[in-house]
Amino acid sequence: MATEKILVLGIGNDILTDDGIGPKLVGELRKMDFPADITFKTASVGGLEILEMISGFSRVFLIDAIRTKNGKPGTVYFLPAEDFSETQNLTNLHDVNFLTALELGSKLNFQIPGEIMIIAVEIVEDLEFSEDLSPALKKRYLEILSKVHKFLLEALMYQKSMTPAR
Amino acid sequence: MKQISIDPITRLEGHGKIEIFVNDDGEVENAYFQVPELRGFEKFCEGRPVEELPSIVTKICGVCPGCHHMASGKAVDAVFGADPPPTAKKIRELFYMAHFVHSHIAHFYALAAPDFVVGPTANPAERNILGVISKVGLQIGSEVIKQRRIAQEIQALIGGHQTHVIMNTPGGVKKGITDEQRDDIVTKAEGFVEFSKFSIQLFKDVVLGNKDYVELILNGPYSLVLHSMGLVDGNNKVNFYDGKVRVVDTKGKELYKYGPDQYLDYVEERVEPWTYLKFPYLKKIGWKGFIDGQESGVYHATPLSRLNAADGMATPVAQQEYDFMYKTLGGKPVHATLAMHWARLIELIYSAEHCLELAKDPDITGKDLRAPLGKIVGEGVGIVEAQRGTLTHHYWTDDRGMVRKVNLIVGTTNNHAAICMSIKKAAQGLIKKGTEITEGTLNMIEMAFRAYDPCFSCATHSLPGQMKMLLNIRDHQGNIISSFERK
Numbered sequence: 001m002a003t004e005k006i007l008v009l010g011i012g013n014d015i016l017t018d019d020g021i022g023p024k025l026v027g028e029l030r031k032m033d034f035p036a037d038i039t040f041k042t043a044s045v046g047g048l049e050i051l052e053m054i055s056g057f058s059r060v061f062l063i064d065a066i067r068t069k070n071g072k073p074g075t076v077y078f079l080p081a082e083d084f085s086e087t088q089n090l091t092n093l094h095d096v097n098f099l100t101a102l103e104l105g106s107k108l109n110f111q112i113p114g115e116i117m118i119i120a121v122e123i124v125e126d127l128e129f130s131e132d133l134s135p136a137l138k139k140r141y142l143e144i145l146s147k148v149h150k151f152l153l154e155a156l157m158y159q160k161s162m163t164p165a166r
Numbered sequence: 167m168k169q170i171s172i173d174p175i176t177r178l179e180g181h182g183k184i185e186i187f188v189n190d191d192g193e194v195e196n197a198y199f200q201v202p203e204l205r206g207f208e209k210f211c212e213g214r215p216v217e218e219l220p221s222i223v224t225k226i227c228g229v230c231p232g233c234h235h236m237a238s239g240k241a242v243d244a245v246f247g248a249d250p251p252p253t254a255k256k257i258r259e260l261f262y263m264a265h266f267v268h269s270h271i272a273h274f275y276a277l278a279a280p281d282f283v284v285g286p287t288a289n290p291a292e293r294n295i296l297g298v299i300s301k302v303g304l305q306i307g308s309e310v311i312k313q314r315r316i317a318q319e320i321q322a323l324i325g326g327h328q329t330h331v332i333m334n335t336p337g338g339v340k341k342g343i344t345d346e347q348r349d350d351i352v353t354k355a356e357g358f359v360e361f362s363k364f365s366i367q368l369f370k371d372v373v374l375g376n377k378d379y380v381e382l383i384l385n386g387p388y389s390l391v392l393h394s395m396g397l398v399d400g401n402n403k404v405n406f407y408d409g410k411v412r413v414v415d416t417k418g419k420e421l422y423k424y425g426p427d428q429y430l431d432y433v434e435e436r437v438e439p440w441t442y443l444k445f446p447y448l449k450k451i452g453w454k455g456f457i458d459g460q461e462s463g464v465y466h467a468t469p470l471s472r473l474n475a476a477d478g479m480a481t482p483v484a485q486q487e488y489d490f491m492y493k494t495l496g497g498k499p500v501h502a503t504l505a506m507h508w509a510r511l512i513e514l515i516y517s518a519e520h521c522l523e524l525a526k527d528p529d530i531t532g533k534d535l536r537a538p539l540g541k542i543v544g545e546g547v548g549i550v551e552a553q554r555g556t557l558t559h560h561y562w563t564d565d566r567g568m569v570r571k572v573n574l575i576v577g578t579t580n581n582h583a584a585i586c587m588s589i590k591k592a593a594q595g596l597i598k599k600g601t602e603i604t605e606g607t608l609n610m611i612e613m614a615f616r617a618y619d620p621c622f623s624c625a626t627h628s629l630p631g632q633m634k635m636l637l638n639i640r641d642h643q644g645n646i647i648s649s650f651e652r653k
Contacts, residue, residue: 013225013228014225015210015222015225016204016225043228043329044225044228044231044329044330045228045229045329047276048272048276048311048314049228051311052311052315096276096294096295100294100295100296103296104295104296104299104307104311107296107299107304107307108304108307108308108311127204127205128204128205128206129204129205129206129207129209129210130206130210
């Protein structure tokens with residue numbers, strides 16, 4: 001059986017309060033136990049940048065901040081890329097949005113992962129510079145980390161096809 | 167009075183929007199571009215050792231981290247009274263040219279080309295980089311991605327990281343370039359030169375070859391007559407990394423030329439009650455309101471204004487293209503907003519050529535990487551040209567070099583008033599009584615500010631035809647009488 005290449009990528013700015021939730025979680029997850037080899041990375045912008053980072057992996061889990069109307073801070077959403085909902089940093093406003101990046105990658109023969117899952121955390125504050133999370137998110141941080149860890153453990157129990165789906 | 171609202175509804179909802187006010191005759195009376203502003207950066211920096219700032223400022227924004235790193239590095243040099251040796255300056259500049267190549271390629275192919283190659287009122291589903299590639303071919307698409315990636319590889323090699331750059335240290339750079347690395351960069355820079363020449367030829371074929379587009383650039387609702395700002399070298403040629411800030415008036419006559427430490431004598435910032443973002447203007451002229459023309463205190467700091475403010479380009483092919491642009495558009499200075507795209511491509515050529523020049527310079531592999539530090543003078547200003555305009559970092563420290571205060575004027579902020587005025591002008595030209603507002607109308611309004619590639623802390627949506635918008639036409643009581651939404 002071919003070995004899966006798995007990437008967990010946290011996107012956001014780690015000095016912009018809750019915007020850094022993705023990179024912060026990746027910092028913790030990389031120290032935790034998983035039943036598979038995982039590459040952990042962080043990035044600050046999406047668009048073409050992300051396309052190049054995920055190319056060549058068979059399964060990708062992107063962790064980003066999200067804001068939804070009436071969303072409860074700390075809620076974690078697990079969104080398959082095909083049910084994509086725009087998150088805070090997946091789109092680079094100075095080049096292309098995430099779905100365009102994926103389509104571009106397919107056309108240009110990039111190795112687009114067969115599975116892309118977006119893990120989005122509902123945030124409160126992303127306009128103020130701070131290395132700390134907002135109080136509302138800080139309060140639920142361990143719970144968020146545990147949810148994401150559990151989700152990844154469960155997801156990794158199922159080996160997906162390495163055949164690029166796009 | 168009716169009100170038209172265009173609201174981005176994803177990131178930072180409720181903070182960034184365009185308001186266009188229409189009177190009872192259906193004429194656009196005013197336009198406001200309200201944008202969010204990230205808060206607390208100054209506080210975040212206070213009390214830290216100033217030498218940490220060049221690495222911290224790369225996190226202000228993931229789009230132009232290299233620009234902040236360079237301006238910050240120069241401000242820190244000034245705080246320590248240190249003048250980097252030639253090799254260090256050239257290594258910084260080599261990195262910076264790759265940063266410009268990377269950014270200008272992305273802007274042209276992803277943001278500018280869709281409006282021209284695919285068409286300003288084309289189906290928005292096709293008006294993007296995919297539509298561009300379907301017109302010009304997959305091979306060119308691959309080349310766009312390849313050249314952009316190579317530019318990033320050079321940045322990562324020299325800068326230590328492609329985004330969170332760590333190369334600058336007070337008085338110089340942390341590491342040098344080996345002969346082998348230099349040879350590799352030379353090969354890559356040769357590729358940049360060829361690709362930049364190809365890109366401007368594509369622009370000429372597609373845009374200049376279409377009389378409707380030329381008409382749109384020259385006579386469409388996209389002209390704004392303002393003074394021009396840009397950094398110039400000792401020969402008054404465009405320079406991105408070093409030199410003096412030169413300002414020419416609306417007719418191209420030099421108004422001022424000043425060093426970074428004098429900027430407060432020439433630029434002042436105005437506060438308006440309806441937006442957090444400030445409006446810089448030329449202090450000696452004064453704030454005369456949102457007006458263009460010779461009397462205005464408002465200036466442009468854009469790729470086009472850099473070319474207007476200079477006497478030419480410092481590299482041969484860029485100079486040829488500079489001459490050709492002004493000849494084609496009727497002489498200097500040019501005030502057509504959409505010509506910023508053309509100017510950006512001329513800058514792309516300059517960046518590529520200068521990247522190659524620097525890589526071949528014998529000093530580039532020198533070992534003298536850092537100047538001895540002087541006494542901490544407690545204040546320093548660093549100015550560079552960022553892709554989106556003149557970028558100023560000003561730091562104040564105590565006698566131990568701990569940060570007391572920070573002031574930044576970022577590229578886009580220079581253009582805040584100009585962007586508002588450009589939007590108003592485009593709206594006035596496009597929205598008349600009885601006009602049916604279509605997605606194409608919205609895109610053509612967006613084109614007025616997309617030319618600036620505005621970077622309001624990554625908060626404004628500037629993707630061609632992809633900005634999520636809600637446009638409401640309201641009567642004077644605020645009731646919606648019709649609306650248009652792009653999801």
